[in-house]
Amino acid sequence: MQLGPASISCAERLRLAQAIANRARDRHGADFLAAGRYGSMARGSDGPFSDIEIFCILRRPEQEFSFEWVAGPWKAEVNS
Numbered sequence: 001m002q003l004g005p006a007s008i009s010c011a012e013r014l015r016l017a018q019a020i021a022n023r024a025r026d027r028h029g030a031d032f033l034a035a036g037r038y039g040s041m042a043r044g045s046d047g048p049f050s051d052i053e054i055f056c057i058l059r060r061p062e063q064e065f066s067f068e069w070v071a072g073p074w075k076a077e078v079n080s
Contacts, residue, residue, distance in 0.1 A: 006073030007048035013041065013074070017052045020076060024056050031059040051075040 008016075021035040039053040040046040051074070058064075058080050068077045 005049045008074055033057045054078045056080040
């Protein structure tokens, strides 16, 4: 049984980030304007145990949200 984070490659982390952004776009439809990575992924300094950080821009500011979760061996944060 895995305790704590597991090592994930930069390529896998990028694939997961894209999948998360796509789900946010699907969920918010026309109100979804853009998504971008921040933190170590944006700087290109993410290591094997780095988390996924994504910021979404929505048309209506009252739709603000902030989610943080662990899914298996990785952690993600999505904010608008």
